Amino acid sequence: MTGVRRNLEETEMKTGKAMKMTWAGLASCLALSVLADEPSIRDVTVRQRWPWSRLVDVSYVLDCDPTQRVNVSFSVYNGAEKLSCPLDALSGDLYTVSNGARRIVWDPTKTGYTNAILPHVRAELTPTTPPLYMIVDLTKEAGATNQIEYVYEADLVAGQWGPWERNAVTNNGTPVESVIWTGVTNDALYKTKTEKLVLRRIPAGTFAMGTAVPPTLSTTLTKDFYAGVFEVTQKQWALVMGNSYPSFYSTTREARPVERVSYLDIRGSTNNVPPVNWPSTGARVSSTNFLGRLRSLTGIGDFDLPTEAQWEYACRAGTTTYYNDGKGTPGVLTSNAQINVLGRYKWNGGYYWTGTGWLSGYATIGPANGTAIVGSYLPNAWGLYDTHGNVWEWCLDWFIDNALPGGIDPVGYSAVMANRVRRGGSLEHDATYCPSSSRFAGTPHEPYWFIGFRVVRTLP
């Protein structure tokens, strides 16, 4: 046996059921197995691509309901010794896997073994329900126990993670099906705004983006991804970047969004070796910039900024309305009660009232003005906070005015432009700058005090 949870196969062998093979030249097919009520894995093969490369193919068959999608957790052993296996050493069918013959590819060279040959390698695969949330402890090193935790819906609704809500948002009266963890705002208990980075799993799907209400530009994202529940905070930035506090709003700073960090500070630039320049250089980032350090810290090689399409998809969260509250467009757009509860903008604390006039850019004011502590307003239907207002959020794409790419997994324009996209409005602006479709240009090397970001992790 390959050390795999192959309950179905074991049952078959015990009952004398044999493997069935037909001739490739015939129209008949290979009967694999009856469906199991619970997802199960069998027919696991571990084999190196010798002599072509050192990659190792781990082939398996997932049995589950054809409508079901599961994650597959992967562990690898040499004999009884469990081998270190950082996530960036794995690719293939790990996430949202459907039934059938599948394959995970493991790169053993990323594990730094000193022995020339691992003679008894076996894999252990376990199907799991995709979690709703992923929690990364930024105070721990990659591979440390509990550095990465997951929150599953079953545990959430059982109350193991504090308060939660189901279908809290309706889109023009129709409930948006969703379970969200509202207890995530309790930083005192969970350290979710300071020491830990919490991301919500966003399912792949098709939606409409753009300024029309409802929007009309059809866009499809084919891969699930995790999106930061909050904008990256100043404490989180400091933990990743080594006690660096670049932000303008410094009072009670730790749980406020980090700002005055440029697009290039986050990803790197063409001056890096090798150069970094989305989309021509793809997901590559500089190892010394925020995302490079975050990837190194966690062993997760696909943390990045969201594409513009990912950002709007995550912001809308199934709504097609002006804001992501699913309600009608407010009559007054500069300042209105709707956005007062959705995010920090100019007229609900973004500016500071001196007694004689409104003041912006006053660095030492308390959290009631300037940027808000993340998670101070209502979440959207997928549990993301502050997508309206607070700080603009950097996106990967180059910015072209009045032009959205749409289509399938858009990455923006390939030609080098002057500006990158920022989305969502900020404390500096009227409510008209903060709807779900709001977009603006930002010079990539400029560290603005009203632009921050949130991270995403796109699953393979």
Add this chain to the structure above:
Amino acid sequence: MQNKKNTVAAFAAAAAFLTAAEIFATPSLPVLVDSDLRGAHWATAFTNSVDLSWEWGTNAAKARLDIKGMDGTTFTTNFTRTVSNYLWRVFASDVPAAEDVYDLTLTFSTDANAVVGALTSRLAVVTGAFGAAAINAVSNSPAWTKVKENVVIPYDASFSGTATNALSTQLVIAKDHGAVQTNMFSDVAGFYGWKIRRSNWGYGTFDLTLTFPGMTNEWTAELTRQTDGMIFGVR
């Protein structure tokens, strides 16, 4: 809820073959079918007993099954038209002693022994499907390029994302200053058994090239088969 879905699916499949009065009978469980000839799973053994099945052509009266393995296995058995499947025990124990690739040929003929058709297939036994597999994780390891026993070589168009539309496979084995063997496969994923023991290949350096015709990517490897121990001259 899940059981209900399964039942509905099976019911729909069964209904196509049944009369209206019969469709209320208990449906069978749905079965997953491996229809992916592009996957190596198709050509890999996961138990030591493989149920071979086939259909008879109208002119065929008998058939002969020939199986050859790199380990020297040769097996032949004959069937009459009353038989349409055969349970083949691939190896004696529960776990194979070594990796191997078996070529299977089913030849159909008439009562007068005129051949009217043949089916061929290839089945790989790889140790990593039954237990632990050896993995070489170190770049530039001398062990990487050495061959001693018969070897099983994987090929799969999906090794490279640019060859996923490939329709066939070519594996060329060329001995330095010696023989060249070009192997063409009508599939794009599987295993090839390179028999070097008790063959005419001899010792030396071999260049292997894996391509998928029509695709641009190419995989190459250089392997060396060395003689074991010292060679002494005898007077």
